[in-house]
Amino acid sequence: MSTAKDRPAAHTRRLLVDEAARVLAEEGPAALSARRLVKAVGASTMAVYTHFGSMPGLVREVMREGIARFEGRVAEVAAGDDPVRELVELCRVYQEFARAEPEVYAVMFGGSGTAGFELTEDDRGMGVRLLRYPRNAIRRCAAAGRFRPDTDADLLVRQLFVQMHGLAQLAHAGYIIGVYGPDDVLAGTLRDFAVAAGDDPERAAASVRSGLAG
Amino acid sequence: MSTAKDRPAAHTRRLLVDEAARVLAEEGPAALSARRLVKAVGASTMAVYTHFGSMPGLVREVMREGIARFEGRVAEVAAGDDPVRELVELCRVYQEFARAEPEVYAVMFGGSGTAGFELTEDDRGMGVRLLRYPRNAIRRCAAAGRFRPDTDADLLVRQLFVQMHGLAQLAHAGYIIGVYGPDDVLAGTLRDFAVAAGDDPERAAASVRSGLAG
DNA sequence: TTATAGGTATAACGCTGTTATGACGCCGTT
DNA sequence: AACGGCGTCATAACAGCGTTATACCTATAA
Numbered sequence: 001m002s003t004a005k006d007r008p009a010a011h012t013r014r015l016l017v018d019e020a021a022r023v024l025a026e027e028g029p030a031a032l033s034a035r036r037l038v039k040a041v042g043a044s045t046m047a048v049y050t051h052f053g054s055m056p057g058l059v060r061e062v063m064r065e066g067i068a069r070f071e072g073r074v075a076e077v078a079a080g081d082d083p084v085r086e087l088v089e090l091c092r093v094y095q096e097f098a099r100a101e102p103e104v105y106a107v108m109f110g111g112s113g114t115a116g117f118e119l120t121e122d123d124r125g126m127g128v129r130l131l132r133y134p135r136n137a138i139r140r141c142a143a144a145g146r147f148r149p150d151t152d153a154d155l156l157v158r159q160l161f162v163q164m165h166g167l168a169q170l171a172h173a174g175y176i177i178g179v180y181g182p183d184d185v186l187a188g189t190l191r192d193f194a195v196a197a198g199d200d201p202e203r204a205a206a207s208v209r210s211g212l213a214g
Numbered sequence: 215m216s217t218a219k220d221r222p223a224a225h226t227r228r229l230l231v232d233e234a235a236r237v238l239a240e241e242g243p244a245a246l247s248a249r250r251l252v253k254a255v256g257a258s259t260m261a262v263y264t265h266f267g268s269m270p271g272l273v274r275e276v277m278r279e280g281i282a283r284f285e286g287r288v289a290e291v292a293a294g295d296d297p298v299r300e301l302v303e304l305c306r307v308y309q310e311f312a313r314a315e316p317e318v319y320a321v322m323f324g325g326s327g328t329a330g331f332e333l334t335e336d337d338r339g340m341g342v343r344l345l346r347y348p349r350n351a352i353r354r355c356a357a358a359g360r361f362r363p364d365t366d367a368d369l370l371v372r373q374l375f376v377q378m379h380g381l382a383q384l385a386h387a388g389y390i391i392g393v394y395g396p397d398d399v400l401a402g403t404l405r406d407f408a409v410a411a412g413d414d415p416e417r418a419a420a421s422v423r424s425g426l427a428g
Numbered sequence: 429t430t431a432t433a434g435g436t437a438t439a440a441c442g443c444t445g446t447t448a449t450g451a452c453g454c455c456g457t458t
Numbered sequence: 459a460a461c462g463g464c465g466t467c468a469t470a471a472c473a474g475c476g477t478t479a480t481a482c483c484t485a486t487a488a
Contacts (some may be wrong), residue, residue, distance in 0.1 A: 029327055043466045110387025111325035113243055124388055144384045166380025173324025174338055176372060185372045192410030258437050
Protein backbone atom coordinates (compact mmCIF):
# COMPACT_ATOMS: atom_id res chain seq x y z
CA MET A 1 0.00 0.00 0.00
CA SER A 2 1.37 3.39 -1.02
CA THR A 3 1.08 6.04 1.65
CA ALA A 4 1.91 9.73 1.88
CA LYS A 5 5.13 8.93 3.71
CA ASP A 6 6.64 7.41 0.58
CA ARG A 7 6.97 10.80 -1.14
CA PRO A 8 8.08 14.37 -0.41
CA ALA A 9 5.52 16.26 1.65
CA ALA A 10 4.88 19.00 -0.92
CA HIS A 11 3.74 16.28 -3.29
CA THR A 12 0.73 15.35 -1.20
CA ARG A 13 -0.52 18.91 -1.29
CA ARG A 14 -0.31 19.06 -5.08
CA LEU A 15 -2.00 15.71 -5.51
CA LEU A 16 -4.87 16.78 -3.25
CA VAL A 17 -5.51 20.03 -5.12
CA ASP A 18 -5.43 18.27 -8.48
CA GLU A 19 -7.69 15.48 -7.34
CA ALA A 20 -10.12 17.97 -5.82
CA ALA A 21 -10.23 19.97 -9.05
CA ARG A 22 -10.77 16.78 -11.04
CA VAL A 23 -13.62 15.52 -8.85
CA LEU A 24 -15.21 18.95 -8.77
CA ALA A 25 -15.09 19.20 -12.56
CA GLU A 26 -16.18 15.64 -13.31
CA GLU A 27 -18.72 14.90 -10.59
CA GLY A 28 -19.66 18.22 -9.09
CA PRO A 29 -19.46 19.74 -5.61
CA ALA A 30 -21.58 17.05 -3.95
CA ALA A 31 -18.91 14.43 -4.72
CA LEU A 32 -16.17 16.36 -2.91
CA SER A 33 -15.28 14.76 0.40
CA ALA A 34 -12.10 14.73 2.43
CA ARG A 35 -12.16 10.97 2.84
CA ARG A 36 -12.55 10.37 -0.86
CA LEU A 37 -9.71 12.69 -1.80
CA VAL A 38 -7.21 11.36 0.71
CA LYS A 39 -8.08 7.81 -0.27
CA ALA A 40 -7.43 8.61 -3.93
CA VAL A 41 -3.98 10.03 -3.21
CA GLY A 42 -3.11 7.51 -0.50
CA ALA A 43 -3.11 9.76 2.53
CA SER A 44 -5.07 10.15 5.74
CA THR A 45 -7.70 12.79 6.52
CA MET A 46 -5.14 14.76 8.49
CA ALA A 47 -3.46 15.71 5.22
CA VAL A 48 -6.36 18.04 4.43
CA TYR A 49 -5.93 19.82 7.75
CA THR A 50 -2.15 20.09 7.83
CA HIS A 51 -2.09 21.48 4.29
CA PHE A 52 -5.32 23.50 4.01
CA GLY A 53 -6.74 23.88 7.49
CA SER A 54 -10.16 22.65 6.43
CA MET A 55 -12.14 21.43 3.48
CA PRO A 56 -13.21 24.98 2.54
CA GLY A 57 -9.50 25.79 2.65
CA LEU A 58 -8.83 23.16 0.02
CA VAL A 59 -11.68 24.48 -2.11
CA ARG A 60 -10.20 27.96 -1.78
CA GLU A 61 -6.90 26.69 -3.18
CA VAL A 62 -8.71 25.13 -6.13
CA MET A 63 -10.45 28.46 -6.70
CA ARG A 64 -7.20 30.42 -6.55
CA GLU A 65 -5.66 28.24 -9.21
CA GLY A 66 -8.82 28.64 -11.26
CA ILE A 67 -8.52 32.41 -11.10
CA ALA A 68 -4.89 32.11 -12.20
CA ARG A 69 -5.89 30.00 -15.22
CA PHE A 70 -8.68 32.45 -15.98
CA GLU A 71 -6.38 35.45 -15.87
CA GLY A 72 -3.87 33.61 -18.02
CA ARG A 73 -6.39 33.18 -20.79
CA VAL A 74 -7.74 36.70 -20.46
CA ALA A 75 -4.24 38.16 -20.69
CA GLU A 76 -3.68 36.33 -23.97
CA VAL A 77 -6.27 38.42 -25.77
CA ALA A 78 -4.19 40.59 -28.06
CA ALA A 79 -4.85 44.27 -28.57
CA GLY A 80 -5.47 45.02 -32.23
CA ASP A 81 -6.85 47.93 -34.18
CA ASP A 82 -10.48 47.19 -33.20
CA PRO A 83 -11.00 47.73 -29.46
CA VAL A 84 -14.65 46.70 -29.65
CA ARG A 85 -13.61 43.40 -31.12
CA GLU A 86 -11.07 43.06 -28.32
CA LEU A 87 -13.81 43.63 -25.75
CA VAL A 88 -15.92 40.99 -27.44
CA GLU A 89 -13.02 38.56 -27.39
CA LEU A 90 -12.57 39.10 -23.67
CA CYS A 91 -16.22 38.20 -23.18
CA ARG A 92 -15.86 35.15 -25.37
CA VAL A 93 -12.92 33.97 -23.27
CA TYR A 94 -15.02 34.61 -20.17
CA GLN A 95 -17.88 32.48 -21.42
CA GLU A 96 -15.55 29.75 -22.64
CA PHE A 97 -13.95 29.49 -19.22
CA ALA A 98 -17.29 29.42 -17.45
CA ARG A 99 -18.45 26.67 -19.79
CA ALA A 100 -15.25 24.63 -19.53
CA GLU A 101 -15.00 24.79 -15.73
CA PRO A 102 -18.49 25.62 -14.50
CA GLU A 103 -17.97 24.38 -10.95
CA VAL A 104 -14.72 26.26 -10.43
CA TYR A 105 -16.38 29.29 -11.96
CA ALA A 106 -19.29 28.96 -9.54
CA VAL A 107 -16.91 28.85 -6.60
CA MET A 108 -15.05 31.91 -7.89
CA PHE A 109 -18.10 34.11 -8.12
CA GLY A 110 -20.07 32.99 -5.14
CA GLY A 111 -22.73 30.84 -6.71
CA SER A 112 -21.63 27.69 -4.99
CA GLY A 113 -21.40 27.17 -1.25
CA THR A 114 -19.43 24.00 -2.07
CA ALA A 115 -18.29 22.19 1.07
CA GLY A 116 -19.13 25.20 3.24
CA PHE A 117 -16.85 27.47 1.26
CA GLU A 118 -17.44 31.20 1.54
CA LEU A 119 -15.73 34.01 -0.32
CA THR A 120 -13.35 36.20 1.66
CA GLU A 121 -12.56 39.83 0.97
CA ASP A 122 -9.27 38.74 -0.61
CA ASP A 123 -11.05 36.28 -2.87
CA ARG A 124 -13.35 38.99 -4.13
CA GLY A 125 -10.37 41.28 -4.63
CA MET A 126 -8.75 38.72 -6.92
CA GLY A 127 -11.96 38.53 -8.93
CA VAL A 128 -12.34 42.29 -9.15
CA ARG A 129 -8.75 42.60 -10.34
CA LEU A 130 -9.73 40.73 -13.51
CA LEU A 131 -12.05 43.57 -14.44
CA ARG A 132 -9.12 45.78 -15.36
CA TYR A 133 -8.82 43.97 -18.70
CA PRO A 134 -12.33 44.82 -19.95
CA ARG A 135 -12.14 48.25 -18.32
CA ASN A 136 -9.03 49.10 -20.33
CA ALA A 137 -10.70 47.78 -23.47
CA ILE A 138 -13.72 50.00 -22.84
CA ARG A 139 -11.43 53.00 -22.40
CA ARG A 140 -9.74 52.20 -25.70
CA CYS A 141 -13.18 51.99 -27.33
CA ALA A 142 -13.87 55.53 -26.13
CA ALA A 143 -10.41 56.77 -27.13
CA ALA A 144 -10.90 55.33 -30.61
CA GLY A 145 -14.17 57.19 -31.00
CA ARG A 146 -16.28 54.03 -31.07
CA PHE A 147 -17.87 54.74 -27.65
CA ARG A 148 -19.00 58.18 -26.52
CA PRO A 149 -16.23 60.48 -25.29
CA ASP A 150 -17.84 60.75 -21.86
CA THR A 151 -17.99 56.96 -21.49
CA ASP A 152 -17.87 55.89 -17.82
CA ALA A 153 -15.68 52.81 -17.93
CA ASP A 154 -16.18 52.09 -14.21
CA LEU A 155 -19.93 51.88 -14.60
CA LEU A 156 -19.89 50.08 -17.95
CA VAL A 157 -17.45 47.42 -16.83
CA ARG A 158 -19.79 46.56 -13.97
CA GLN A 159 -22.73 46.34 -16.35
CA LEU A 160 -20.72 44.06 -18.61
CA PHE A 161 -19.59 41.93 -15.65
CA VAL A 162 -23.20 41.52 -14.59
CA GLN A 163 -24.21 40.43 -18.07
CA MET A 164 -21.37 37.94 -18.46
CA HIS A 165 -21.98 36.43 -15.05
CA GLY A 166 -25.72 36.18 -15.52
CA LEU A 167 -25.33 34.46 -18.86
CA ALA A 168 -22.71 32.03 -17.58
CA GLN A 169 -24.78 31.06 -14.57
CA LEU A 170 -28.20 30.82 -16.21
CA ALA A 171 -26.79 28.89 -19.16
CA HIS A 172 -25.19 26.42 -16.76
CA ALA A 173 -28.46 26.09 -14.83
CA GLY A 174 -30.25 25.24 -18.07
CA TYR A 175 -32.38 28.38 -18.15
CA ILE A 176 -31.28 29.70 -21.55
CA ILE A 177 -33.15 27.35 -23.82
CA GLY A 178 -35.78 27.45 -26.54
CA VAL A 179 -35.65 29.63 -29.63
CA TYR A 180 -32.45 31.34 -28.50
CA GLY A 181 -29.45 29.72 -26.81
CA PRO A 182 -26.49 31.13 -24.85
CA ASP A 183 -24.54 32.09 -27.96
CA ASP A 184 -27.46 34.07 -29.35
CA VAL A 185 -27.90 35.90 -26.07
CA LEU A 186 -24.17 36.60 -25.87
CA ALA A 187 -24.10 38.08 -29.38
CA GLY A 188 -27.21 40.18 -28.78
CA THR A 189 -26.03 41.38 -25.41
CA LEU A 190 -22.62 42.44 -26.71
CA ARG A 191 -24.05 44.22 -29.72
CA ASP A 192 -26.57 46.10 -27.60
CA PHE A 193 -23.87 46.95 -25.09
CA ALA A 194 -21.71 48.57 -27.77
CA VAL A 195 -24.64 50.34 -29.40
CA ALA A 196 -25.83 51.80 -26.11
CA ALA A 197 -22.27 52.94 -25.44
CA GLY A 198 -22.36 54.92 -28.64
CA ASP A 199 -20.98 52.61 -31.29
CA ASP A 200 -22.48 52.55 -34.76
CA PRO A 201 -24.91 49.60 -34.98
CA GLU A 202 -23.38 48.21 -38.14
CA ARG A 203 -19.81 48.47 -36.93
CA ALA A 204 -20.81 47.03 -33.54
CA ALA A 205 -22.43 44.03 -35.21
CA ALA A 206 -19.35 43.48 -37.34
CA SER A 207 -16.99 43.65 -34.36
CA VAL A 208 -19.17 41.21 -32.42
CA ARG A 209 -19.23 38.76 -35.31
CA SER A 210 -15.49 38.95 -35.76
CA GLY A 211 -14.73 38.83 -32.02
CA LEU A 212 -16.95 35.82 -31.37
CA ALA A 213 -15.59 33.94 -34.37
CA GLY A 214 -12.26 33.72 -32.59
CA MET B 215 -43.40 17.35 25.56
CA SER B 216 -45.40 18.31 22.49
CA THR B 217 -45.11 15.88 19.59
CA ALA B 218 -46.48 15.74 16.06
CA LYS B 219 -49.21 13.39 17.22
CA ASP B 220 -50.89 16.16 19.16
CA ARG B 221 -52.00 17.95 16.00
CA PRO B 222 -53.53 17.19 12.60
CA ALA B 223 -51.02 15.72 10.15
CA ALA B 224 -51.30 18.51 7.60
CA HIS B 225 -50.10 20.88 10.28
CA THR B 226 -46.70 19.24 10.58
CA ARG B 227 -46.09 19.70 6.87
CA ARG B 228 -46.85 23.42 7.06
CA LEU B 229 -44.70 23.93 10.12
CA LEU B 230 -41.76 22.21 8.45
CA VAL B 231 -41.94 24.33 5.31
CA ASP B 232 -42.22 27.52 7.32
CA GLU B 233 -39.37 26.60 9.63
CA ALA B 234 -37.18 25.61 6.67
CA ALA B 235 -37.88 28.93 4.94
CA ARG B 236 -37.12 30.79 8.15
CA VAL B 237 -33.81 29.01 8.79
CA LEU B 238 -32.80 29.37 5.14
CA ALA B 239 -33.51 33.09 5.23
CA GLU B 240 -31.97 33.80 8.62
CA GLU B 241 -28.98 31.48 8.77
CA GLY B 242 -28.39 30.33 5.22
CA PRO B 243 -28.33 26.96 3.46
CA ALA B 244 -25.60 25.50 5.66
CA ALA B 245 -27.88 25.70 8.70
CA LEU B 246 -30.62 23.61 7.08
CA SER B 247 -30.77 20.11 8.51
CA ALA B 248 -33.58 17.61 8.88
CA ARG B 249 -32.82 16.99 12.53
CA ARG B 250 -32.85 20.66 13.37
CA LEU B 251 -36.14 21.30 11.61
CA VAL B 252 -38.01 18.36 13.11
CA LYS B 253 -36.69 19.26 16.54
CA ALA B 254 -37.98 22.82 16.16
CA VAL B 255 -41.50 21.66 15.24
CA GLY B 256 -41.55 18.74 17.66
CA ALA B 257 -41.53 15.86 15.22
CA SER B 258 -39.22 13.01 14.24
CA THR B 259 -36.97 12.80 11.20
CA MET B 260 -39.52 10.55 9.49
CA ALA B 261 -41.77 13.57 9.04
CA VAL B 262 -39.44 14.93 6.38
CA TYR B 263 -39.69 11.70 4.43
CA THR B 264 -43.41 11.05 4.74
CA HIS B 265 -44.21 14.61 3.66
CA PHE B 266 -41.43 15.47 1.20
CA GLY B 267 -39.62 12.26 0.33
CA SER B 268 -36.22 13.76 1.08
CA MET B 269 -34.49 16.93 2.20
CA PRO B 270 -34.12 18.20 -1.37
CA GLY B 271 -37.87 17.59 -1.61
CA LEU B 272 -38.47 19.94 1.30
CA VAL B 273 -36.20 22.55 -0.28
CA ARG B 274 -38.16 22.17 -3.50
CA GLU B 275 -41.37 22.98 -1.64
CA VAL B 276 -39.77 26.09 -0.15
CA MET B 277 -38.68 27.08 -3.64
CA ARG B 278 -42.17 26.55 -5.10
CA GLU B 279 -43.67 28.83 -2.51
CA GLY B 280 -40.94 31.33 -3.25
CA ILE B 281 -41.83 31.32 -6.93
CA ALA B 282 -45.47 31.84 -6.02
CA ARG B 283 -44.59 34.85 -3.85
CA PHE B 284 -42.38 36.16 -6.63
CA GLU B 285 -45.07 35.84 -9.26
CA GLY B 286 -47.56 37.47 -6.92
CA ARG B 287 -45.43 40.58 -6.68
CA VAL B 288 -44.64 40.62 -10.38
CA ALA B 289 -48.32 40.38 -11.28
CA GLU B 290 -49.04 43.43 -9.15
CA VAL B 291 -47.13 45.73 -11.49
CA ALA B 292 -49.85 47.74 -13.16
CA ALA B 293 -49.88 48.51 -16.86
CA GLY B 294 -49.90 52.27 -17.43
CA ASP B 295 -49.29 54.52 -20.38
CA ASP B 296 -45.49 54.08 -20.26
CA PRO B 297 -44.52 50.49 -21.12
CA VAL B 298 -40.83 51.22 -20.65
CA ARG B 299 -41.55 52.35 -17.14
CA GLU B 300 -43.54 49.16 -16.61
CA LEU B 301 -40.59 47.10 -17.76
CA VAL B 302 -38.35 48.98 -15.35
CA GLU B 303 -40.80 48.37 -12.53
CA LEU B 304 -40.76 44.63 -13.25
CA CYS B 305 -36.99 44.70 -12.95
CA ARG B 306 -37.18 46.67 -9.75
CA VAL B 307 -39.55 44.07 -8.27
CA TYR B 308 -37.16 41.37 -9.44
CA GLN B 309 -34.21 42.96 -7.68
CA GLU B 310 -36.23 43.66 -4.56
CA PHE B 311 -37.26 40.03 -4.29
CA ALA B 312 -33.71 38.79 -4.85
CA ARG B 313 -32.50 41.17 -2.15
CA ALA B 314 -35.25 40.29 0.32
CA GLU B 315 -34.98 36.52 -0.06
CA PRO B 316 -31.51 35.89 -1.50
CA GLU B 317 -31.31 32.25 -0.45
CA VAL B 318 -34.70 31.32 -1.86
CA TYR B 319 -33.78 33.24 -4.99
CA ALA B 320 -30.53 31.28 -5.27
CA VAL B 321 -32.41 27.99 -5.02
CA MET B 322 -34.90 29.14 -7.66
CA PHE B 323 -32.30 29.95 -10.28
CA GLY B 324 -29.76 27.26 -9.68
CA GLY B 325 -27.06 29.10 -7.82
CA SER B 326 -27.40 27.08 -4.69
CA GLY B 327 -26.99 23.33 -4.40
CA THR B 328 -28.55 23.66 -0.94
CA ALA B 329 -28.91 20.27 0.78
CA GLY B 330 -28.23 18.44 -2.48
CA PHE B 331 -31.12 20.16 -4.21
CA GLU B 332 -31.08 20.19 -8.02
CA LEU B 333 -33.49 21.88 -10.38
CA THR B 334 -35.84 19.66 -12.33
CA GLU B 335 -37.29 20.39 -15.74
CA ASP B 336 -40.55 21.37 -14.06
CA ASP B 337 -38.76 23.77 -11.73
CA ARG B 338 -37.12 25.51 -14.66
CA GLY B 339 -40.46 25.64 -16.42
CA MET B 340 -41.97 27.53 -13.50
CA GLY B 341 -39.11 30.00 -13.63
CA VAL B 342 -39.35 30.47 -17.39
CA ARG B 343 -43.10 31.08 -17.06
CA LEU B 344 -42.30 34.26 -15.15
CA LEU B 345 -40.62 35.67 -18.25
CA ARG B 346 -43.96 36.24 -19.92
CA TYR B 347 -44.45 39.39 -17.86
CA PRO B 348 -41.36 41.22 -19.12
CA ARG B 349 -41.85 39.71 -22.60
CA ASN B 350 -45.30 41.25 -22.82
CA ALA B 351 -43.94 44.54 -21.55
CA ILE B 352 -41.25 44.50 -24.24
CA ARG B 353 -43.90 43.85 -26.90
CA ARG B 354 -45.89 46.80 -25.60
CA CYS B 355 -42.76 48.94 -25.82
CA ALA B 356 -42.45 48.02 -29.48
CA ALA B 357 -46.16 48.53 -30.13
CA ALA B 358 -46.00 51.96 -28.54
CA GLY B 359 -43.13 52.95 -30.83
CA ARG B 360 -40.60 53.19 -28.03
CA PHE B 361 -38.66 50.12 -29.19
CA ARG B 362 -37.92 49.33 -32.84
CA PRO B 363 -40.82 47.79 -34.80
CA ASP B 364 -38.77 44.66 -35.55
CA THR B 365 -37.98 44.16 -31.84
CA ASP B 366 -37.39 40.48 -31.04
CA ALA B 367 -39.04 40.09 -27.64
CA ASP B 368 -37.89 36.48 -27.27
CA LEU B 369 -34.26 37.45 -27.59
CA LEU B 370 -34.51 40.66 -25.59
CA VAL B 371 -36.30 39.05 -22.67
CA ARG B 372 -33.46 36.56 -22.37
CA GLN B 373 -30.91 39.37 -22.42
CA LEU B 374 -32.84 41.16 -19.72
CA PHE B 375 -33.17 37.97 -17.66
CA VAL B 376 -29.42 37.48 -17.86
CA GLN B 377 -28.80 41.02 -16.68
CA MET B 378 -31.22 40.84 -13.79
CA HIS B 379 -29.88 37.50 -12.62
CA GLY B 380 -26.26 38.56 -12.91
CA LEU B 381 -26.88 41.69 -10.92
CA ALA B 382 -28.86 39.91 -8.22
CA GLN B 383 -26.24 37.24 -7.77
CA LEU B 384 -23.10 39.38 -7.95
CA ALA B 385 -24.61 41.97 -5.63
CA HIS B 386 -25.42 39.24 -3.13
CA ALA B 387 -21.91 37.83 -3.41
CA GLY B 388 -20.51 41.27 -2.62
CA TYR B 389 -18.94 41.82 -6.04
CA ILE B 390 -20.73 45.07 -6.93
CA ILE B 391 -18.86 47.50 -4.73
CA GLY B 392 -16.71 50.59 -5.03
CA VAL B 393 -17.64 53.73 -6.93
CA TYR B 394 -20.86 52.20 -8.23
CA GLY B 395 -23.28 49.97 -6.32
CA PRO B 396 -26.09 47.64 -7.39
CA ASP B 397 -28.62 50.46 -7.83
CA ASP B 398 -26.29 52.38 -10.13
CA VAL B 399 -25.65 49.29 -12.22
CA LEU B 400 -29.38 48.55 -12.37
CA ALA B 401 -30.21 52.05 -13.58
CA GLY B 402 -27.41 52.05 -16.14
CA THR B 403 -28.25 48.59 -17.40
CA LEU B 404 -31.94 49.37 -17.84
CA ARG B 405 -31.28 52.67 -19.59
CA ASP B 406 -28.79 51.07 -21.99
CA PHE B 407 -31.18 48.19 -22.60
CA ALA B 408 -33.94 50.57 -23.68
CA VAL B 409 -31.61 52.72 -25.75
CA ALA B 410 -30.19 49.72 -27.60
CA ALA B 411 -33.74 48.54 -28.24
CA GLY B 412 -34.44 51.82 -29.97
CA ASP B 413 -35.83 54.11 -27.30
CA ASP B 414 -34.87 57.76 -27.24
CA PRO B 415 -32.05 58.22 -24.67
CA GLU B 416 -33.83 61.04 -22.84
CA ARG B 417 -37.16 59.28 -22.65
CA ALA B 418 -35.44 56.04 -21.61
CA ALA B 419 -33.64 57.80 -18.79
CA ALA B 420 -36.88 59.40 -17.64
CA SER B 421 -38.76 56.09 -17.66
CA VAL B 422 -35.96 54.42 -15.72
CA ARG B 423 -35.95 57.16 -13.11
CA SER B 424 -39.69 57.03 -12.69
CA GLY B 425 -39.87 53.22 -12.73
CA LEU B 426 -37.13 52.78 -10.13
CA ALA B 427 -38.61 55.43 -7.89
CA GLY B 428 -41.57 53.18 -7.22
C1' DT C 429 -65.54 -5.96 13.88
C1' DT C 430 -61.98 -6.34 11.02
C1' DA C 431 -58.95 -4.61 7.38
C1' DT C 432 -56.43 -0.96 5.42
C1' DA C 433 -53.86 3.20 4.96
C1' DG C 434 -51.23 6.94 6.66
C1' DG C 435 -48.56 9.40 10.05
C1' DT C 436 -45.39 8.70 13.83
C1' DA C 437 -41.34 7.49 17.04
C1' DT C 438 -37.34 4.84 17.73
C1' DA C 439 -33.12 3.17 16.53
C1' DA C 440 -29.83 2.18 13.45
C1' DC C 441 -26.67 2.46 9.01
C1' DG C 442 -22.99 4.70 6.60
C1' DC C 443 -21.47 8.85 5.52
C1' DT C 444 -19.51 13.61 6.59
C1' DG C 445 -15.94 17.31 8.61
C1' DT C 446 -13.01 17.69 12.25
C1' DT C 447 -9.68 16.80 16.01
C1' DA C 448 -6.74 14.64 19.91
C1' DT C 449 -3.07 11.72 20.15
C1' DG C 450 1.26 9.74 19.39
C1' DA C 451 4.88 8.45 16.25
C1' DC C 452 8.14 9.33 12.58
C1' DG C 453 11.84 11.79 10.02
C1' DC C 454 14.20 15.83 8.76
C1' DC C 455 17.12 19.91 9.93
C1' DG C 456 19.59 23.42 12.37
C1' DT C 457 21.91 23.98 16.85
C1' DT C 458 24.92 22.96 20.54
C1' DA D 459 27.57 13.35 17.47
C1' DA D 460 23.66 14.16 20.15
C1' DC D 461 19.85 17.11 20.80
C1' DG D 462 15.48 19.61 20.25
C1' DG D 463 11.89 21.22 17.55
C1' DC D 464 8.99 21.29 13.68
C1' DG D 465 6.33 19.55 10.06
C1' DT D 466 3.95 15.65 8.47
C1' DC D 467 1.86 11.46 9.18
C1' DA D 468 -1.68 7.41 10.52
C1' DT D 469 -5.00 6.00 13.73
C1' DA D 470 -9.06 6.40 16.12
C1' DA D 471 -12.58 8.78 17.80
C1' DC D 472 -16.57 12.44 18.12
C1' DA D 473 -20.74 14.67 16.78
C1' DG D 474 -23.53 15.54 13.20
C1' DC D 475 -25.63 14.51 8.73
C1' DG D 476 -29.43 12.19 5.33
C1' DT D 477 -31.81 8.21 5.11
C1' DT D 478 -34.38 3.90 6.18
C1' DA D 479 -36.40 -0.50 8.43
C1' DT D 480 -39.45 -1.42 11.81
C1' DA D 481 -43.18 -1.30 14.84
C1' DC D 482 -47.00 1.33 16.81
C1' DC D 483 -51.04 3.98 16.87
C1' DT D 484 -55.22 5.97 14.97
C1' DA D 485 -58.80 6.94 11.90
C1' DT D 486 -61.50 5.48 8.18
C1' DA D 487 -63.85 1.80 5.13
C1' DA D 488 -65.82 -2.61 4.37
